[in-house]
Amino acid sequence: MATPNHLISVAPMMDWTDRHDRFFLRLITRRALLYTEMVTTGAVIHGDRDHLLGFDESEHPVAVQLGGSEPGDLAEAARIAEGFGYDEVNLNVGCPSDRVQSGRFGACLMREPALVAQCVAAMRRAVSIPVTVKCRIGVDDQDPSVALPMLAHMVRGEGCRTLIVHARKAWLDGLSPRENRDIPPLEYERAYQLKRDMPDMEIVINGGILSLDEAAAHLDHVDGAMLGRAAYQTPWVLADVDRRFYGETREPLTRHDVLEAFLPYVEEQLARGIHLHAMSRHILGLFHGAPGARAFRRHISENAPRPGAGVQIIRDAMAKVPREADLAIA
Numbered sequence: 328m329a330t331p332n333h334l335i336s337v338a339p340m341m342d343w344t345d346r347h348d349r350f351f352l353r354l355i356t357r358r359a360l361l362y363t364e365m366v367t368t369g370a371v372i373h374g375d376r377d378h379l380l381g382f383d384e385s386e387h388p389v390a391v392q393l394g395g396s397e398p399g400d401l402a403e404a405a406r407i408a409e410g411f412g413y414d415e416v417n418l419n420v421g422c423p424s425d426r427v428q429s430g431r432f433g434a435c436l437m438r439e440p441a442l443v444a445q446c447v448a449a450m451r452r453a454v455s456i457p458v459t460v461k462c463r464i465g466v467d468d469q470d471p472s473v474a475l476p477m478l479a480h481m482v483r484g485e486g487c488r489t490l491i492v493h494a495r496k497a498w499l500d501g502l503s504p505r506e507n508r509d510i511p512p513l514e515y516e517r518a519y520q521l522k523r524d525m526p527d528m529e530i531v532i533n534g535g536i537l538s539l540d541e542a543a544a545h546l547d548h549v550d551g552a553m554l555g556r557a558a559y560q561t562p563w564v565l566a567d568v569d570r571r572f573y574g575e576t577r578e579p580l581t582r583h584d585v586l587e588a589f590l591p592y593v594e595e596q597l598a599r600g601i602h603l604h605a606m607s608r609h610i611l612g613l614f615h616g617a618p619g620a621r622a623f624r625r626h627i628s629e630n631a632p633r634p635g636a637g638v639q640i641i642r643d644a645m646a647k648v649p650r651e652a653d654l655a656i657a
Contacts, residue, residue: 331360331388331390331414331415331457332358332360332388332573333360333489333491333529333531333550333551333553334546334550334551334552334572334573335356335358335359335360335539335542335551335552335553335554335565335568335572336359336360336361336362336491336531336551336552336553336554337352337359337360337361337362337553337554337555337558337559337565338362338533338553338554338555338558339362339363339364339365339392339417339419339461340364340555340556340559341364341365341422341424342364343364343559343609344361344362344363344364344559345363345364345609346363346381346382346383346386347596347601347605347606347609348559348609349361349363349382349383349386349389350383350385350386350589350592351562351585351589351606351609351610352558352562352565353385353386354585354588354589355562355563355565355566355580355585356565356566356568356569357569357575357577358388358568358569358572358573358575359565359568359569360388360389360390360414360415361386361388361389361390362389362390362391362392362417363380363382363389363390363391363392363413364392365392365393365394365419365422365433366379366380366391366392366393366394366404367393367394367395367432368393368394368395368397368400368401368403368404369395369400371393371403371404371407371408372400372403372404372407376407376411380407380408380411380413381411382411382412382413383592384412387412387414388414388415389413389414390413390414390415390416390417390459391408391411391413391415391416391417392416392417392418392419392461393405393408393416393417393418393419394419394422394432394433395418395432395446396431396432396436396439396442396446397446398445398446398448398449398450399449401418401446401449401450402449402450402452402453403453405450405453405454405458406453406454408454409453409454409455409456413456414456414457415456415457415458415459416450416454416456416457416458416459417458417459417460417461417491418443418446418447418450418458418459418460418461419432419433419461420433420434420436420437420443420460420461420462420463420478421433421434421461421462421463421493421497422434423463423466423497423498423499434462434463434466434497434499435466435499437462437463437465437466437469437474437478437497438466438469440474440477440478440481440482441481443460443478443481443482444481444482444484444485445485447460447482447485447486447487448485448486451485451486451487457488457489458486458487459487459488459489459490459491460478460482460487460489460490460491461490461491461492461493461533462475462478462490462491462492462493463492463493463495463496463497464492464493464494464495464496464514464517464518465496465497466496466497466498466499467496467497467498467499467500469496471496471514471517472517475492475517475521476521476524476525478490479521479525479528480525483525483528488528488529489528489529489530489531490521490528490529490530490531491531491532491533491551491553492517492518492521492530492531492532492533493533493534494513494514494515494517494518494532494533494534494535495511495512495513495514495534495535496511496514497511498511508556513534513535515532515534515545515548518530518532518548518549519548519549522548522549522550529550529551530549530550530551531549531550531551531552531553532545532548532549532551532552532553533552533553533555534555536552536553536554536555536557537554537557537564538557538564539564539567539568539571539572542554542572543571543572559609559612560612560615561612561615561616562609562610562612562613563582563612563613563614563615566580566656567656570656579655579656580655580656581650581653581654581655581656582613582614582617582648582653583645583648583650583653584655585613586610586613586641586645589606589610589641590638590641590642592606593606593607593638593641594637594638597637597638602632602636603631603632603636603637603638603640603641604631604632604636607627607631607640607641608631610627610641611623611624611627611628612624614648614653617648617652617653618648618649618652619647619648619649619652620648622644622647622648623644623645623647623648624644626640626643626644626647627640627641627644630643
């Protein structure tokens, strides 16, 4: 197992940060902490665990995010996840979807900080890896100046040392899950103040971070920055993470290099019966801003879903982007 470092991380994102995406992102950055999609306790305990929790060893450091609100089930799911080799288990207290509201987990747990603390306590008793929490600053009519510190204090009291704060409210009454990602205003100062008030707790900020420059600016106030949609839609934004934030050097890397390294994995997965589209959909934004990026995306989007599609689809798409325009990151 690797030791989780929250300086720079990639957010858990439903339907996006699956094992194929994480393998791909790990080719771009060796150090950013990666998170799984949220998986529910019921699915982990009763479902296909290899499908839900399996991952490639190269993904380390990698954390699993669990959704649930029953302490015993969360403890069991955390124990199972630790057995798979994850470096951290994270409790979702921020997802605003209808599904999590009906299941009494995700963002609605902001209203029940005592229950969240019980869940953290049960999970920590069950595993030796770190247990962390990802939350919003509040939901609906809650006062964030009360709701966020209360949650932080209660989970810290049960041994949680890292709180990831998506710095906007979730409006469970009136906004769709998609709208909840954009419409509630970002209130970064709430996370900054929490860090000032609780200097012994690791505070990671999430929400609307589009670049490494923005991440660096946040690190003047908190301990870590978590990128979400920017890391998925424009993954090359992560290319300078290892040098800039962790002081590491590597051989100069281009986006073509990343794809060449990705192709053997794609071939292996194809041989296991995985469709090309399941993997290729994650690479569509790699050449964002480069000459030929639109042709690259179009070729993959039109051809990868076809029956029998293979790695040549990706190779043909790569050929539409001039190598000389693909600047290397050292």
